[in-house]
Amino acid sequence: MEKKINKQRLILISNGEPYAHRNTGNEIECVKLAGGLTTGLDPLMKKDKGLWIAWGRGEADFEVVDKDDKVRVPDENGYTLKRINLSKKEQAGFYYGFSNEVMWPICHNFITKANFKQNYWETYKKVNEKYALSALEEITEDDLVWIHDYQLALIPGFIKEKKKNTKVAMFWHIPWPAWEAFRTIPWQEIILKKMLKSDFIAFHTPLFVNNFIDCTEKLGADVDRTENIVNFQGQATKVMSIPLGIDYQQFQRQINENSLNEKAKKIKEDYHAEKIVFAVDRLDYTKGILKRLKAMDKLFERYPEHIGKVTMVQRISPSRTEVEEYQQMRESINKKIAEINGKYQKDEWVPIKYFYGSVPQKELLPYFRAADIALITPLIDGMNLVAKEFLAVQNKGMLILSEFAGAAIYLDDALLVNPYDINAVTEAIQQGLEMSQKEKELKLTKLKEEISKYDINWWRNKFLAEWVKRYD
Numbered sequence: 001m002e003k004k005i006n007k008q009r010l011i012l013i014s015n016g017e018p019y020a021h022r023n024t025g026n027e028i029e030c031v032k033l034a035g036g037l038t039t040g041l042d043p044l045m046k047k048d049k050g051l052w053i054a055w056g057r058g059e060a061d062f063e064v065v066d067k068d069d070k071v072r073v074p075d076e077n078g079y080t081l082k083r084i085n086l087s088k089k090e091q092a093g094f095y096y097g098f099s100n101e102v103m104w105p106i107c108h109n110f111i112t113k114a115n116f117k118q119n120y121w122e123t124y125k126k127v128n129e130k131y132a133l134s135a136l137e138e139i140t141e142d143d144l145v146w147i148h149d150y151q152l153a154l155i156p157g158f159i160k161e162k163k164k165n166t167k168v169a170m171f172w173h174i175p176w177p178a179w180e181a182f183r184t185i186p187w188q189e190i191i192l193k194k195m196l197k198s199d200f201i202a203f204h205t206p207l208f209v210n211n212f213i214d215c216t217e218k219l220g221a222d223v224d225r226t227e228n229i230v231n232f233q234g235q236a237t238k239v240m241s242i243p244l245g246i247d248y249q250q251f252q253r254q255i256n257e258n259s260l261n262e263k264a265k266k267i268k269e270d271y272h273a274e275k276i277v278f279a280v281d282r283l284d285y286t287k288g289i290l291k292r293l294k295a296m297d298k299l300f301e302r303y304p305e306h307i308g309k310v311t312m313v314q315r316i317s318p319s320r321t322e323v324e325e326y327q328q329m330r331e332s333i334n335k336k337i338a339e340i341n342g343k344y345q346k347d348e349w350v351p352i353k354y355f356y357g358s359v360p361q362k363e364l365l366p367y368f369r370a371a372d373i374a375l376i377t378p379l380i381d382g383m384n385l386v387a388k389e390f391l392a393v394q395n396k397g398m399l400i401l402s403e404f405a406g407a408a409i410y411l412d413d414a415l416l417v418n419p420y421d422i423n424a425v426t427e428a429i430q431q432g433l434e435m436s437q438k439e440k441e442l443k444l445t446k447l448k449e450e451i452s453k454y455d456i457n458w459w460r461n462k463f464l465a466e467w468v469k470r471y472d
Contacts, residue, residue: 020058056083093123132158157194263366
């Protein structure tokens with residue numbers, strides 16, 4: 001596999017860029033952006049000198065590019081990043097519109113939240129074609145073109161229409177819904193047809209694979225269910241589940257470098273808590289934050305012995321702050337936390353410590369270490385890497401995980417819960433708090449084996465190996 005990849009240039013196409021350029025005083029700084037994609041693929045791109053095409057959103061991004069909108073990252077010895085420049089109108093229709101108000105809610109089964117505006121669709125098509133044209137300027141015969149996620153679903157079709165022999169693959173990072181949900185998109189047939197120009201498509205879980213294949217059958221594709229190959233209009237597309245992992249070794253290095261035990265001990269002292277329940281989320285209706293808070297409320301009501309001893313730390317990073325629904329969501333969360341704290345707070349102890357604002361991953365690690373329980377209960381999630389990050393730095397705690405997170409089928413030694421069942425979540429928290437240290441350690445050992453084996457490097461190598469097999 002390595003030999004084959006080394007002979008071929010990898011072209012990555014994603015919505016988010018791996019590096020941004022920002023003004024710092026009188027200088028422009030190149031900043032590496034957080035995210036699983038950058039973590040997993042940046043080292044490969046540096047090694048093989050590939051090309052990454054992405055939307056340039058940094059304030060100084062287009063001050064450093066050449067006439068072709070290219071720049072070497074992270075420095076002159078790195079690889080080439082080619083930036084897509086989107087107007088405010090394009091951003092509104094493509095990203096904030098179709099991607100976030102159609103693809104996101106439908107793929108997460110929130111059909112009533114979808115907004116099927118025609119102009120969103122027209123802009124989405126236009127921007128996907130803009131990405132494709134930018135890639136087509138670069139693609140040569142032996143290149144491997146790897147497209148990422150729901151914002152760019154049409155690109156495989158646009159590329160193959162111009163250069164039909166291009167080697168194209170996709171990884172879909174969010175859930176793929178059942179046909180009953182996906183069919184509500186008025187343009188679902190076009191989306192599927194464009195995606196099926198890919199030679200290889202991977203999802204996080206077998207469920208998402210099956211949902212996708214079901215949708216292609218409704219389109220009239222001929223499907224080989226044994227091999228998961230979809231044949232449509234002369235194109236054969238292999239479909240697989242390849243779960244995204246984390247950089248486990250990097251987390252191990254950070255444990256040793258950052259005196260996590262001392263910082264974790266201080267967190268408990270500062271919060272006057274014997275035990276910590278920790279949760280961290282982006283503000284979104286898929287995260288189940290309000291239901292989780294109701295479960296904590298019920299815990300203190302049902303098991304009053306935890307009052308004054310157990311503190312929940314909830315961190316929420318801002319998202320779509322200009323959207324009224326998200327403002328109302330934040331207000332509801334604020335009210336529920338105030339209600340819980342008003343009921344149970346005593347002396348210096350507070351039941352819920354709440355932080356709203358973006359926080360670097362490095363600053364989360366002491367909380368992961370301090371937590372006796374990580375309460376990760378999304379209503380639905382493609383994977384949920386936070387669960388794996390928590391496990392990577394843990395040495396004694398327990399993971400409570402929504403059974404509707406993609407990670408759940410791989411992390412079945414966690415305490416799995418239905419996030420809609422508030423009583424069940426409450427009882428899982430109680431179980432986690434009362435579980436013997438021996439049982440926790442046994443479960444942690446198995447969970448750590450899973451995330452260390454199937455890490456970000458495994459994911460990248462597995463995807464590339466299965467993809468290039470298509471051309472044998």
